[in-house]
Amino acid sequence: MSETTGIDELLMRQRLLVAIGPGGVGKTTVSAAIALRAAELGRRTLVLTIDPAKRLADALGLTELEDRIRAVPTDELRKRGVEVKGELYAAMFDNAASMDSLMKRVAPDAETRDKVLRNRVYRAMAGTLARSHAYLAMERLHQVMNSGRYDLVILDTPPARNALDILDAPSRLATFLEEGVVKWFVPNKGRGLRARLMQGSGAAATKLFEVVVGKELASETIAFFEAFYSMREGFHTRASAIQGMLRARDTSFVLVSSADATHLADAEALAAGIKARGVRIDVAVFNRAYERLTHADPLAIVSSAGVLDSPTTIRLLFSDELHRSERDTMTALLTSLHMVRTQAAASNQRALDSIRKLSQLLPSDALGLIIARLDGDIRDLPGLHALGPYLAATRSLHTT
Incomplete structure (x- = not known):
């Protein structure tokens, strides 16, 4: 990992940063601190969390956070003499709200849209559609990225290996729409002998389903899947766009870990999973990684100055x-x-030796940031601002 000039250059160049990492390492706090620094540099920045732990509101000093994007007041920083040249916004992904919004966008026409949104089966599934959380989060990300309202979006993902779902979910949903349970409920789709055989099997399955759950509920279920299936082209198109967005040149993945052995092991597995999916990690942040030895130089990890007897x-x-x-x-x-x-x-x-060991698995030009253990929890913007010097510091993981 080569020596470089902190994260500022990256923040001014990229449009999307995706923060990934194990649970319990302060990933949400780091995401919020990076977003704040981007706003201080003059960028119109949104930090969006899909981490179900819901810590982002605390980190930004907000009483609550929801799917609706909210401006983060920075008056307290200005009172302390900190200039925030840009703007800071935040939102917490909500499954059900995003599902409704997605259906409205993807439906081929108003009739299909209304048919889905009013369907009882859809209403029951909206918040818990199988393995939908990661995909819906990616759809929400796609929406804000294409809104043109933000210079930079920081995405705070769920802990550890769940973060890999954000890369897998788009293609997984596309597969789901083309095979499996969906086609049992839409037996009239397709042509040829195989389709006719499936039609007969599907009809038998449908009849049995009506006996088990009742004709009315079965009818609504079939109507939902038929409408859902009719949207598959829109889903395929957006899934492809999302995959392209996550792998674009102006997107960077940020791996956040601590120097703890367990967290580093999880981070190593996650880094391997990301690499296997053809995505590179541009930044590694090691949070709460060392004790500050002197007040004069809080960035010193291992001081070379001797202590007098x-x-x-x-x-x-x-x-x-x-x-x-x-x-x-x-x-x-x-x-x-x-x-x-x-x-x-x-x-x-x-700790530094352990960090260097993990760093060898990352691209040689990836940026390494190391943050000290600070006093107490960070629960407001001044606390996030205090992480700024660590984010901006020049670090080399090959020298002390």
Whole structure:
């Protein structure tokens, strides 16, 4: 991983950043911090989360967050002298709301649209359609990306391997529309001997279905699948567009992890899954990865400056002003502090070694960002702004 100039250049160049990573590493917080930094740089930025943990509202200092896109007030930052040149927006993906919106967009005509939206079976399935969450999230992303309202969109995905669904879901739904249960309910589609055989099987299955659930519900179910099937061309077209969008040159994937061994193992598996799907990771963010050793240089992971021994330190600070008992007490205290700092430095070095090991699996020109452990949880914009220096820092994972 080569040395580079922080994330700012990327934020000014790209249109979409997709944040992926294990659960419990602060991925949503990092996504919000990146979005805020982009807004500070002057970009009109939207951060959209499909992480069901719903932490984005807290991270942005909002009382709640919903599928409707909301502007994030930045007055508190301005009061503190922080200039926000652009605009910041946020939304949390909602399955049911996005499903309705999708049906309205994909329906070939108003009659089909209304038939689906009023259907009882659809209404029951809207929020829980099998494996639909990732696909609907991608549809929502497609919508905001094509709205022309935002310079940059930051997508916060679900934890760990669930994030791979965002790459698989479009083709999976297209397959679902062409085979399996859907065709049992639309037996009149297609021509030829195979289609006629399927028609007979489908008719028998339909009759049995009517006996089991009742004719009225069976009729609504068949009507729903017939209308749904009629939309397949629209789904195919949009699925192809979504796949192209995720692999476009102005899209970057951001891998977020901590330096913990378990998280790094999950991040490694996720990176392998992403690579197998033909997508590269442009940024790796290692959050809460080290203890800050000095206030003077919080970006220092392993300080090269030696710590003076206790007697020397006491002589420099106090000359001969201390009595013997005071000197012994102070010596013991400084010795303990020296030990704590030495242990922290050793822990930081082990974390850095682990980070470097994972980094070897990423593209050589991928950007590496390392964030220290900060005090307390980040629950407002000033807290997110405090991550800015770590995002902008030049880091090399090959030197200390």
